[in-house]
Amino acid sequence: MDNAIEARGLEKTYRGDVKALKGVSLAAAEGTVFGLLGPNGAGKSTTVKILTTLSRPDAGEAYVAGYDVVRQPGKVRLAIGAVAQKSGLDPQMTGRENLVLQGRVYGMRGAALRSRAQELLERFGLEEAGDRTVRTYSGGMQRKLDVAVGLMHRPQVLFLDEPTTGLDPEARVDMWHEIGRLAGDEGLTILMTTHYLEEADGLAQRLAIVDQGIVVAEGTPDELKGELRGDAIAVELEDQPLDGEVRRALDRVPDLYDIAVEPRALRARTDSGARAVPAVLAALEAEGVKVASVTVSRPSLDDVYLRYAGRAFSEADAEEKKKR
Amino acid sequence: MSSAITDTWFMTQRHFRNLIRQPVWILISLVQPIVWLLLYGALFRKIVEIPGFGSGSYIDFLTPGIVVMTCLFSAGWSGMGLIDDIDRGVVDRFLVSPASRGSLISGRLLQGAVVGVIQSAIIIVLGLIIGADYPGGIAGIVALTICAVLLGTGIGALSNAIALLSRKEETMIAVSNFVLLPLVFLSSVFMAQALMPGWMQGVAKYNPVNWAVQAGRAGLAAGPDWSLVFTRMGWLALFTVICTWLATRAFRVYQRSI
Numbered sequence: 001m002d003n004a005i006e007a008r009g010l011e012k013t014y015r016g017d018v019k020a021l022k023g024v025s026l027a028a029a030e031g032t033v034f035g036l037l038g039p040n041g042a043g044k045s046t047t048v049k050i051l052t053t054l055s056r057p058d059a060g061e062a063y064v065a066g067y068d069v070v071r072q073p074g075k076v077r078l079a080i081g082a083v084a085q086k087s088g089l090d091p092q093m094t095g096r097e098n099l100v101l102q103g104r105v106y107g108m109r110g111a112a113l114r115s116r117a118q119e120l121l122e123r124f125g126l127e128e129a130g131d132r133t134v135r136t137y138s139g140g141m142q143r144k145l146d147v148a149v150g151l152m153h154r155p156q157v158l159f160l161d162e163p164t165t166g167l168d169p170e171a172r173v174d175m176w177h178e179i180g181r182l183a184g185d186e187g188l189t190i191l192m193t194t195h196y197l198e199e200a201d202g203l204a205q206r207l208a209i210v211d212q213g214i215v216v217a218e219g220t221p222d223e224l225k226g227e228l229r230g231d232a233i234a235v236e237l238e239d240q241p242l243d244g245e246v247r248r249a250l251d252r253v254p255d256l257y258d259i260a261v262e263p264r265a266l267r268a269r270t271d272s273g274a275r276a277v278p279a280v281l282a283a284l285e286a287e288g289v290k291v292a293s294v295t296v297s298r299p300s301l302d303d304v305y306l307r308y309a310g311r312a313f314s315e316a317d318a319e320e321k322k323k324r
Numbered sequence: 325m326s327s328a329i330t331d332t333w334f335m336t337q338r339h340f341r342n343l344i345r346q347p348v349w350i351l352i353s354l355v356q357p358i359v360w361l362l363l364y365g366a367l368f369r370k371i372v373e374i375p376g377f378g379s380g381s382y383i384d385f386l387t388p389g390i391v392v393m394t395c396l397f398s399a400g401w402s403g404m405g406l407i408d409d410i411d412r413g414v415v416d417r418f419l420v421s422p423a424s425r426g427s428l429i430s431g432r433l434l435q436g437a438v439v440g441v442i443q444s445a446i447i448i449v450l451g452l453i454i455g456a457d458y459p460g461g462i463a464g465i466v467a468l469t470i471c472a473v474l475l476g477t478g479i480g481a482l483s484n485a486i487a488l489l490s491r492k493e494e495t496m497i498a499v500s501n502f503v504l505l506p507l508v509f510l511s512s513v514f515m516a517q518a519l520m521p522g523w524m525q526g527v528a529k530y531n532p533v534n535w536a537v538q539a540g541r542a543g544l545a546a547g548p549d550w551s552l553v554f555t556r557m558g559w560l561a562l563f564t565v566i567c568t569w570l571a572t573r574a575f576r577v578y579q580r581s582i
Contacts, residue, residue, distance in 0.1 A: 015581065052420045055582045074422060082420040086413025092342040104334050105423035107327075133345070149417075 004030040004157050004189035005051060009060035012046050020046040022213035023060065028191055028206065033183045035204030036193040037301070043213040044193035045085060048161045051191070052082040065156050078106070081150035082159045087142055088149070091135040095126055095145050098134060099152055106153035120148040124178065140171030147178065158182065160192040164199060172199075179203055197301040209301075209308055216308035221301065228258075228299040228307060231273035233280060237264045238290035249283040256280070258307060262315065267306060273297075328424040335431020339405065340438065353439075357394045357447045361386065361454065368514060377516045384458075387451035388468050388540035389513035394447060395440045395476035396533055400504045402436055402480040403487030403496050410491055416582065425579075429484050429571050436480045440473045459546035467553050468540030471560055475536040478564035485567070485574035507533045512541075532563045 005028040012021040021043045028034035036044045049055035051064055053073040062069045065079035089098050099117040108116065121130040124144040134142060143163060150158055163179065164172040180203060183190060194200050200207050201221045208218040217224055237246075246261050250268065255276060258269040270276040273296035284291055297303075343349060365383050372382045379385040406429075409415050418428055448458070448465055458464055486499055508514075510527045511534035517525055528534040539556035542549045 049582060054416060054420050077420060077422045080420070082417075084413050084416055084420075086411075086416070088413035088417030090338065090342070090409075090414055091412070092345050093338065097341075101334060101338060102417075102421070105331055105418065105421050107422075 003027045007062040010057045011059040026208045032205045033190045035200035035207035037200040038210035042210040080157045081155035083146045083150040085161045089134045096130045102149045102152045124148050157189045211309035224304045225299045230271040232303045234295045236292040238292045241289045245287045249287040253279045331424040331427035332430045335427050336434045339435040383456045387456045391444045391447045392472045392536045395472040399476035399480035400500045403483035406487040440476045444469045458544045460544040460548045464543035467543030471536040471539045474560040478567040481567035481571040485571040488574040488578045
């Protein structure tokens, strides 16, 4: 089997009729990094929980390392390492003790157990902190130890659920390096979820964009960006105009497509940003709409997201936070 | 099965080590029963003079009660650690590993039982120092300890079940405060059952705390009433089995909600 992870039509409804997944399908080839990208609440963590046997799907099927996650959860568990969003470390134990306990529940014993723990502490630059309790660790150190714990038993497939959320920028870059190094490990398949677009862009060979419980786009980062032609124009408005005003203004500008009007911003695509900007500004001014700023950019994953999910990524994220 | 036993042991070791790393906790759990024994022992000393109390020395009467009460209280808070583990994602981390699911609860119960045995031994020795007599001897002490630990295991399982269902420390604190102290006063920990108001005696009959105190006291008395000891022990064992079953159900509910 070439796909280390394969899911078809996963559905999950939580009590209280919260439909977290509405049919998620994805496939990750062996030895690759697969990114699951989406705003908070899109269904990324639920997908990971199902793939790691923590949660059962209401419908659909999934195979990890060739085993069925519902019918052969024991086999799946031996084959995977999972780093959840919540750390899962015991803060009163030392880094080494956390690693050793993890190894023990996987049946590791004696010298092999001890040397593996030492090897991982060294690999993640934690050998000095290894015998201190985890409560004394910084956020970045804890996250590294989380990954080390997930790797303790040499899994074939590693799940990283938001590995860099909550880390300061420096620690985040550090974690990217670690994940990049892991990706080079022979045969290790990594599925990581993230809501940082640049993270998915830089680390994943393939990615799926999830929004509101479905996969809205899948492909390599370049494929996804390649589907968008031209430049992206984003205009921030000083006050909130009537929707009709902005539409009317933009209809007069040639070569403008994928127009999206948000309360105080608008986005559009064009073949040449340099030519379109003056025309857009002139048209808006003619309608009396005041402009705060204009940016022109090459297509980014944010634009891909906007195109498939029908809303800007940051907006979807903010909406989810409001709901909580 | 063998992995269930070894995993339970790994978890027990983990909880035990974490306990030892909290010197304040150790100090408080040692000092508290001492305070109870000295304070209540002095406060109610004259109570034995009430006709019909049925015991000559209050400290003889009180010591088994404090043993049971101490095990009850430690066990009642057992779920707090589980809530902490749930919040930190420790429970979920072990659920995605091949670790035996049962060990996540049984490890805590076994650790509670070990702590219970140690606490009981300390209180029994302390009672001896301040003048308690145990005519029932070693057999009685063993019976008292078994009953106190059985009660602790059952209450500990209930506490874990509440933790799994509520997942909130506030709920845990409210429930424990609401239940634990009344259970003590609705038993013969401090007062001879014969002198309790009629309705309280009725309630005490169904109170597992009272079963443990009755059995422990009977075991320590001169000429122990072994049939009383064993029936109460049997009820306590049944209580523990039921509570453990409830904790298992609560665990399923938790797993389904993830």
